[in-house]
Amino acid sequence: MSTTKERAPAANVPPTPRKVVVVRTPADRMFRRAAACAGGLTLIILVLIGGFLFTKGLPALKDQGLKFFTTQVWNPPPRGNEFGVAALLYWTVVVALIALVIAVPLSVAAALFVTEFAPRRLRRALTSLIDLLAAVPSLIYGMWGAAYLRPRMIGISEWLGRYLGFLPIFKPTTNAPIYGPSAFVAGVVVSLMVVPIVTSVVREVFSQVPPGEKEGALALGGTRWGMIRAVVLPFGRSGIIGGSMLGLGRALGETIAILLIVSPLFAIRANVIEAGAIPVAPLIANNFGESSGLALSALLAAGFVLFVVTLLVNLGAATVIARSRSGAGVEI
Amino acid sequence: MGAPPAPTLAVVAHDAIPVRRRPTSFHRRDAAMVVGCAVSSLALTWLLYSQILPLSGLPGFLMLWAALNFLMYFTAVAATEGRPAARDRTMASVITVAAIAIIVPLALILGYVTLKGLRFLRLSFFTTTMASVGPESPATETGGLQAIVGTLEQVGIAMLISVPLGVLTAVYLNEVKGRLARPTRVFVDAMSGVPSIVAGLFIYTVLVANGAGFSGFAAALALSILMLPTVTRTCEVVLRLVPGGLREASFAMGAPEWRTTWGVILPTARIGIVTATILGVARVIGETAPLIMTAFGSATLNFNPFSGAQSALSLSSFQLFGSSQTADVDRAWVFAFVLLALVLILFVLARLQGDRRRR
Numbered sequence: 001m002s003t004t005k006e007r008a009p010a011a012n013v014p015p016t017p018r019k020v021v022v023v024r025t026p027a028d029r030m031f032r033r034a035a036a037c038a039g040g041l042t043l044i045i046l047v048l049i050g051g052f053l054f055t056k057g058l059p060a061l062k063d064q065g066l067k068f069f070t071t072q073v074w075n076p077p078p079r080g081n082e083f084g085v086a087a088l089l090y091w092t093v094v095v096a097l098i099a100l101v102i103a104v105p106l107s108v109a110a111a112l113f114v115t116e117f118a119p120r121r122l123r124r125a126l127t128s129l130i131d132l133l134a135a136v137p138s139l140i141y142g143m144w145g146a147a148y149l150r151p152r153m154i155g156i157s158e159w160l161g162r163y164l165g166f167l168p169i170f171k172p173t174t175n176a177p178i179y180g181p182s183a184f185v186a187g188v189v190v191s192l193m194v195v196p197i198v199t200s201v202v203r204e205v206f207s208q209v210p211p212g213e214k215e216g217a218l219a220l221g222g223t224r225w226g227m228i229r230a231v232v233l234p235f236g237r238s239g240i241i242g243g244s245m246l247g248l249g250r251a252l253g254e255t256i257a258i259l260l261i262v263s264p265l266f267a268i269r270a271n272v273i274e275a276g277a278i279p280v281a282p283l284i285a286n287n288f289g290e291s292s293g294l295a296l297s298a299l300l301a302a303g304f305v306l307f308v309v310t311l312l313v314n315l316g317a318a319t320v321i322a323r324s325r326s327g328a329g330v331e332i
Numbered sequence: 333m334g335a336p337p338a339p340t341l342a343v344v345a346h347d348a349i350p351v352r353r354r355p356t357s358f359h360r361r362d363a364a365m366v367v368g369c370a371v372s373s374l375a376l377t378w379l380l381y382s383q384i385l386p387l388s389g390l391p392g393f394l395m396l397w398a399a400l401n402f403l404m405y406f407t408a409v410a411a412t413e414g415r416p417a418a419r420d421r422t423m424a425s426v427i428t429v430a431a432i433a434i435i436v437p438l439a440l441i442l443g444y445v446t447l448k449g450l451r452f453l454r455l456s457f458f459t460t461t462m463a464s465v466g467p468e469s470p471a472t473e474t475g476g477l478q479a480i481v482g483t484l485e486q487v488g489i490a491m492l493i494s495v496p497l498g499v500l501t502a503v504y505l506n507e508v509k510g511r512l513a514r515p516t517r518v519f520v521d522a523m524s525g526v527p528s529i530v531a532g533l534f535i536y537t538v539l540v541a542n543g544a545g546f547s548g549f550a551a552a553l554a555l556s557i558l559m560l561p562t563v564t565r566t567c568e569v570v571l572r573l574v575p576g577g578l579r580e581a582s583f584a585m586g587a588p589e590w591r592t593t594w595g596v597i598l599p600t601a602r603i604g605i606v607t608a609t610i611l612g613v614a615r616v617i618g619e620t621a622p623l624i625m626t627a628f629g630s631a632t633l634n635f636n637p638f639s640g641a642q643s644a645l646s647l648s649s650f651q652l653f654g655s656s657q658t659a660d661v662d663r664a665w666v667f668a669f670v671l672l673a674l675v676l677i678l679f680v681l682a683r684l685q686g687d688r689r690r691r
Contacts, residue, residue, distance in 0.1 A: 137618020
């Protein structure tokens with residue numbers, strides 16, 4: 001037969017794979033280059049932001065030297081010549097930590113509820129509502145926090161000060177402490193903004209838990225909670241960590257809501273429930289209008305520090321989440 | 333687990349279908365236990381809160397109630413069905429309550445802003461400006477036209493900048509898959525965490541302070557920095573959903589890459605791209621901090637986004653909220669309500685689009 005004749009020489013040819021040569025049209029090369037430019041623009045913008053803030057903030061950094069990172073007060077030129085980010089960074093971290101302490105357990109619970117407990121119809125509705133929390137502007141959180149929540153948090157702050165006063169974070173610093181415009185209330189409000197971010201990441205990771213392992217745990221006689229503790233939570237651990245770091249990044253950069261709630265305090269104080277706190281971002285928004293010259297440079301230097309801190313936190317979060325997820329993206 | 337004793341096989345006739353045992357069923361007795369614990373812990377909380385302990389405030393009350401409820405429930409279930417079941421049930425109710433607790437503040441915020449804002453919202457808000465409104469005028473006289481124009485122009489320009497860039501970046505990440513795709517994805521993630529105030533400061537130092545002055549366009553640039561990562565990430569997810577077969581079919585017909593992307597991929601992902609746009613707009617429409625240093629705010633109508641200070645809904649609300657006049661604070665709530673309504677409309681639109689995509 002003719003086919004065998006044709007096949008015969010093929011058997012002698014060594015089985016090297018055919019070389020595929022991609023020849024792209026000029027239009028395609030242009031297209032690829034344009035897309036690459038758009039992708040590269042992200043990096044360029046990030047570098048530009050860092051570069052500009054640094055160069056413009058340099059006069060203030062030079063003026064204060066390393067004291068910029070240890071000084072607690074903020075008295076730029078017209079008022080004095082001593083300013084630093086120590087207290088600002090302290091309050092930034094404190095407010096963010098309070099927000100995370102409240103938001104992470106709630107978010108993990110919400111994610112568990114959505115993936116493990118809720119009936120299908122409720123699941124969609126709840127996911128939408130939690131996403132809606134992310135859509136509410138931070139200004140509105142701030143106004144609500146200042147007008148509605150702040151007066152209602154005084155009772156619980158007093159209680160914490162009176163009965164848990166042995167803890168340094170609640171210990172009253174004066175005989176007649178003022179509660180209300182505190183890091184605590186700000187942290188509670190920021191936690192509401194962090195919840196949807198953490199929840200969406202954690203939910204995504206929890207939904208990727210291999211069903212076989214979950215069924216195995218149940219088949220061995222475990223209760224549902226036992227299954228969650230033995231399978232779901234360990235599997236989702238890096239998702240919880242990554243989501244929390246992403247939430248931390250958001251909380252560190254929060255501006256308007258905190259500005260509307262706290263009264264400024266340029267000192268490091270352990271107590272978080274008494275009036276007074278001022279993170280970096282709200283200070284910039286508050287002092288921006290009246291600053292010029294070295295004072296403005298100082299604000300830009302503070303902005304640069306904030307930029308670097310949030311960038312590091314977010315890069316860390318992205319790496320942790322990327323390691324935990326397999327293929328599917330996390331949509332925020 | 334509270335199920336009735338399952339009929340043993342010996343009793344069931346061979347041809348009868350045995351009653352299936354449902355390990356997670358919920359019986360009247362279980363419901364009674366839940367309700368009973370909730371009611372009795374509520375009563376105990378009330379007793380402690382108003383009669384014994386010197387406490388006040390709704391949040392504290394709710395927390396104490398929840399804690400007592402869980403304790404009681406655990407004890408009750410442990411007494412009747414043993415500790416593992418008690419742990420399981422108690423954790424289930426803790427998780428359910430926590431999930432519901434997240435929704436409570438949302439409802440409070442929506443209700444409170446509506447209540448405060450709707451009181452003084454008049455139709456003239458949409459037709460007049462703040463130019464003729466002084467701090468002494470009643471709060472029903474609030475002009476929002478200049479803010480609405482400002483918000484629409486700033487967000488519109490931000491959209492025109494960041495949507496094409498975002499789509500193109502998503503195409504790079506998902507279609508071109510260049511060498512730098514991985515680092516680019518990381519940088520997009522990092523960019524989504526840039527604080528809004530930093531974006532504002534950046535545009536201020538580059539543009540506003542360099543002689544361009546305050547303008548709506550500067551605000552739009554700051555907003556597009558914040559919008560770009562949202563659009564890119566959502567678009568990337570959407571592009572990933574385009575079936576690979578469509579792509580291969582297009583290549584098999586001899587179409588070059590750009591034609592495949594332009595003629596097949598993007599039209600298929602059209603609705604998803606609209607969703608991405610809406611989500612991006614919702615992300616930036618309420619931003620206030622970057623506008624302080626770019627748009628600056630203005631009481632008069634300024635149609636030209638390229639020169640002169642401009643107002644915005646969020647910015648006006650923020651500036652009025654800091655006033656010492658009650659009428660001004662009331663006005664701030666009107667602005668906030670209109671802004672929130674706008675965000676809600678966008679959000680619902682995005683959801684409806686997303687649903688259509690899924691179908």
